[in-house]
Amino acid sequence: MNSKVEIKTKEDHGSWYDNNIDPYKGLAEIIAVTLKNALISQKISFVDVPYRSKTKKSFLKKIKDKLSEKDYSPTSMTDLAGIRVITLIEADVQKVCNLISSMFNVHTEDSINKSEKLGEEKVGYRSVHFVCDVGKEREKLPEFSAYKGLCFEIQVRTALEHAWAEIEHDRGYKLIGKLPSYLNRRFKLLSGLLESADMEFNRLTVEIEDYKNNLNNDIEENKLDYELTTVGINQLIRSLAKVIIENLSGLPVQRLS
Missing domain, CATH: 4.10.280 (MYOD Basic-Helix-Loop-Helix Domain, subunit B)
Structure with a gap:
């Protein structure tokens, strides 16, 4: 990846995406499989561990939105590879969070608990978002060496939190404005x-x-x-x-x- 190339136009951003997205596709898959195996071995109940790489349309929209606020480049994007862990109940969310913290290098400054952000008086979207990389030890393994330094996002939520997110955000039922x-x-x-x-x-x-x-x-x-x-x-x-x-x-x- 040539992250030092100056990127100014939509065409430049599109070219960066085309040339750099493939490793993130592999990263999302291997992290999801690794997490799923760890959940099973630790006997932590879960519904599913879906994963995805960011689509080009979503990538370009996020770049456009971010550039309206401040200087932003594709290399600043931490969710090009995304994984979700969907649990049955809230008690298992904390177990999953502890597991993630023990398995990967968590970027605490970029990670957030949406429930805490809501505070005591508000209701709405709830989920725990981790931004991670594979970490010093794991990146030495042959199957992870290609993903050294790449960030990925893991969202941890219950099945009901996931249902809310699908309605309110992911399925586009929320009106603009x-x-x-x-x-x-x-x-x-x-x-x-x-x-x-x-x-x-x-x-x-x-x-x-x-x-x-x-x-x-x-x-x-x-x-x-x-x-x-x-x-x-x-x-x-x-x-x-x-x-x-x-x-x-x-x-x-x-x-x-």
């Missing part, structure tokens, strides 16, 4: 509902795990006065099976969960 107040209010209300649903799903997941753990404890203490559910019956059968196996073998076994 300011919406009428009554439509804008409905957008904000919808965003608030999705955020509340996200929080409730997260709480339910935690409470279901607590319920299962409490069942195990109650069964071991012969406290069987609880609502009859399939979960309760399964836990009881598992507990009885453990006792039977221990009695037959005379050897302790690990607690079934």
Whole structure:
């Protein structure tokens, strides 16, 4: 890549894109595959890990928008390779964020948590955006050596946050300019509902795990006065099976969960 060439016109920008985008296509794919394998090995639940390289149309639009504000060049663009990690619940977002921080070199000055930016009184688009490069150690590996020094963006969001982003931004349903107040209010209300649903799903997941753990404890203490559910019956059968196996073998076994 010849990043030192002076680029002034739309044609220059288009030529830069044509000559430099291919490595970013490979970078997006290899980072997505690497992340997916890491999520599986760490047993972190996720919906999908889609990836993309920036289209030429999107690239040229961003250049035009940025140049209206300040000096900007294609080499300043950090999202030519983009990856998303879509989780089921909010609790897994932080796990994914910790994993990303441990795997890649994160550019903290360019990364942002959109939820924190909203503050306490606003609702809207929520997601965590990381700008990274592969890092000193990983770039020594043959499969990553071609991507030394190249930046990529990873967005981490829940499935409901992703649904909101698709409606509000990615699918182009948002009108150009300011919406009428009554439509804008409905957008904000919808965003608030999705955020509340996200929080409730997260709480339910935690409470279901607590319920299962409490069942195990109650069964071991012969406290069987609880609502009859399939979960309760399964836990009881598992507990009885453990006792039977221990009695037959005379050897302790690990607690079934």
